Amino acid sequence: MNSLFIICVDDQPEVLNALEQDLKLFDEKFNVEVCDSAAEAIELMDEIDQHGDYAAVVITDQVMPELTGVDLLSKITGDERFHDTQKILLTGLATHEDTIQAINTGGIDHYIEKPWSKEEITNIIKKCLTQFILTKGIEYQSYMEYLDQDTLYKSLKTNT
Amino acid sequence: MSLFDLNIDQEAIVSKYFSKPEHEIALKKGDILLNQNEINEKLFYIKKGKLSGYLPDKKISEPVFEASSNSFVGVYSFFSKDNKSYSRVVADEDSMVNYFDGNPFALPDKDSNELLAFLFKIVIMELRSRQHFAGQMAYEHEATLHKLIQTEKLATLGQMSAGLAHELNNTIGSLDGNLRQFEEDISNHINNDEIEIVKKYYRIGLAEGLKTTSAEARKARNQWEKVKGLDKRLIKRLAKSGIDPKDLPKDVEQLEKIASFWNVGHLLHDMKVATEQSAHVISSIKQMGISTQSWSKDVDINKTLKDALAIVRSLTNKVDLKVNYHEGITSIEACSGELVQVWINLIKNAVESLINHKVDRPTVVVSTRETEDSVLMVVEDNGIGIPVDIIEKIYEPSFTTKVRGLSLGLGLGLTIVQRIVDEHQGTINLTSKPGKTKFVIALRK
Numbered sequence: 001m002n003s004l005f006i007i008c009v010d011d012q013p014e015v016l017n018a019l020e021q022d023l024k025l026f027d028e029k030f031n032v033e034v035c036d037s038a039a040e041a042i043e044l045m046d047e048i049d050q051h052g053d054y055a056a057v058v059i060t061d062q063v064m065p066e067l068t069g070v071d072l073l074s075k076i077t078g079d080e081r082f083h084d085t086q087k088i089l090l091t092g093l094a095t096h097e098d099t100i101q102a103i104n105t106g107g108i109d110h111y112i113e114k115p116w117s118k119e120e121i122t123n124i125i126k127k128c129l130t131q132f133i134l135t136k137g138i139e140y141q142s143y144m145e146y147l148d149q150d151t152l153y154k155s156l157k158t159n160t
Numbered sequence: 161m162s163l164f165d166l167n168i169d170q171e172a173i174v175s176k177y178f179s180k181p182e183h184e185i186a187l188k189k190g191d192i193l194l195n196q197n198e199i200n201e202k203l204f205y206i207k208k209g210k211l212s213g214y215l216p217d218k219k220i221s222e223p224v225f226e227a228s229s230n231s232f233v234g235v236y237s238f239f240s241k242d243n244k245s246y247s248r249v250v251a252d253e254d255s256m257v258n259y260f261d262g263n264p265f266a267l268p269d270k271d272s273n274e275l276l277a278f279l280f281k282i283v284i285m286e287l288r289s290r291q292h293f294a295g296q297m298a299y300e301h302e303a304t305l306h307k308l309i310q311t312e313k314l315a316t317l318g319q320m321s322a323g324l325a326h327e328l329n330n331t332i333g334s335l336d337g338n339l340r341q342f343e344e345d346i347s348n349h350i351n352n353d354e355i356e357i358v359k360k361y362y363r364i365g366l367a368e369g370l371k372t373t374s375a376e377a378r379k380a381r382n383q384w385e386k387v388k389g390l391d392k393r394l395i396k397r398l399a400k401s402g403i404d405p406k407d408l409p410k411d412v413e414q415l416e417k418i419a420s421f422w423n424v425g426h427l428l429h430d431m432k433v434a435t436e437q438s439a440h441v442i443s444s445i446k447q448m449g450i451s452t453q454s455w456s457k458d459v460d461i462n463k464t465l466k467d468a469l470a471i472v473r474s475l476t477n478k479v480d481l482k483v484n485y486h487e488g489i490t491s492i493e494a495c496s497g498e499l500v501q502v503w504i505n506l507i508k509n510a511v512e513s514l515i516n517h518k519v520d521r522p523t524v525v526v527s528t529r530e531t532e533d534s535v536l537m538v539v540e541d542n543g544i545g546i547p548v549d550i551i552e553k554i555y556e557p558s559f560t561t562k563v564r565g566l567s568l569g570l571g572l573g574l575t576i577v578q579r580i581v582d583e584h585q586g587t588i589n590l591t592s593k594p595g596k597t598k599f600v601i602a603l604r605k
């Protein structure tokens with residue numbers, strides 16, 4: 001079975017660590033990976049794709065040296081291979097312009113403000129995973145406990 | 161033919177039409193030549209002195225025009241339909257004027273042409289000079305307003321930050337205290353109850369924190385995957401710790417414990433670093449607010465530089481530092497603690513920007529100098545320079561070009577510098593180009 005990856009990107013190791021800790025529950029069925037730069041995330045996504053696995057969700061900080069979160073998300077949006085990858089911007093400091101850019105060129109699916117709560121982030125990741133699995137047509141039964149019932153229900157309703 | 165090509169001799173005109181002895185008026189400084197709305201049928205030539213026009217009805221204290229010797233006043237009312245003076249004309253200094261009060265159209269043709277041509281030229285010149293004056297006034301007004309808004313912004317910010325700093329100080333203080341106790345208790349337990357190897361990795365975690373990067377940790381997983389019986393979660397944790405698998409027992413239960421206590425150690429470490437950083441940020445915010453330090457009449461800026469250099473030694477070690485003291489510099493009235501702060505902030509900025517941009521042969525030159533009326537604090541670096549488009553913004557709080565945002569402070573350094581220099585009624589002069597950025601702060605003697 002192909003693995004699904006959740007990729008977290010932040011230049012501050014403390015934040016990355018906290019994020020990894022909060023997403024631990026997903027590590028049973030999925031792979032939670034952390035990257036301290038956008039470049040590293042891009043490299044990792046290449047690897048994932050080469051293995052025939054899925055980059056299901058990318059959750060990134062905005063303010064980072066070199067490539068910003070929006071830069072990263074724009075690159076992903078422009079890449080055919082990651083067309084369905086769900087994109088989340090996680091940030092404590094975003095200007096109005098950043099936000100506009102995030103929506104228009106980054107094509108973000110969700111926006112989370114720092115500091116986040118474990119519950120909030122868990123729910124959003126669940127929604128994103130559900131969306132990804134349904135779009136890709138992956139057999140969802142085995143992921144049931146990690147999926148967002150609402151999203152699932154709505155999708156099933158429109159498809160039948 | 162342009163009007164200005166006409167060879168009109170002003171001297172000749174003045175001596176012909178503006179020199180009757182009975183038309184001569186001597187004005188003392190403050191004397192009013194014309195009142196607003198007064199009927200005026202004279203054209204005044206200023207032989208000497210200076211006059212200004214005011215608009216008392218508009219309650220504007222600034223003049224609307226200034227006229228000095230060899231120029232004319234009353235031009236508007238002389239030519240206008242109702243002959244009313246639109247402004248009040250006052251002598252700025254002791255002045256001498258002479259006037260013409262005839263009807264230029266009623267003179268013989270030759271004289272009339274000559275005088276009218278001359279007056280036409282005067283009118284045009286008047287228009288131009290008043291236009292220029294109005295523009296100048298608008299510009300000055302704009303500049304004053306801009307400065308006022310800046311000052312107000314800083315003052316508001318100061319009050320807000322003082323309140324904020326006070327509140328946060330208490331919470332951080334309590335976090336810091338609790339964390340210390342927490343660490344002590346945990347350390348005691350581990351030291352008493354655990355085996356040597358567990359203690360060892362707890363201590364390493366506590367002392368060093370997280371040292372591996374995310375990429376390194378991912379790589380290290382390969383090695384751990386070879387060890388039998390470890391699950392995915394444990395492998396991730398062990399790989400993150402940076403411990404070499406060869407150094408550890410192969411017993412899963414023990415590995416589980418080691419990973420867990422290393423994690424506790426590194427989390428404690430990170431929390432301590434985070435509290436320290438918060439305390440640092442708060443202290444910068446406090447300094448931005450109202451100053452509490454005392455002033456003295458004989459502050460030696462050489463000494464403030466020495467004090468500052470002692471504090472930032474660990475930073476300046478990373479660059480080539482050159483120090484020039486102006487020997488026997490004049491003492492000034494100042495707040496020495498704050499001047500130390502100015503040096504520190506400027507030097508820190510210079511060093512951090514050199515390091516962050518990996519500048520070749522990074523050099524910082526600090527000097528004290530003295531001019532006729534001021535003493536100067538000078539900090540220079542050979543960094544990449546400040547781009548023109550952000551030079552205006554660098555004193556604004558939170559505006560930072562530092563590479564790693566929060567971890568290097570809040571970007572308040574230059575805001576604090578500006579606040580202190582303003583308090584000393586000094587000036588900051590900044591010149592910047594690639595390879596040379598120079599801050600010169602002048603404080604009056």
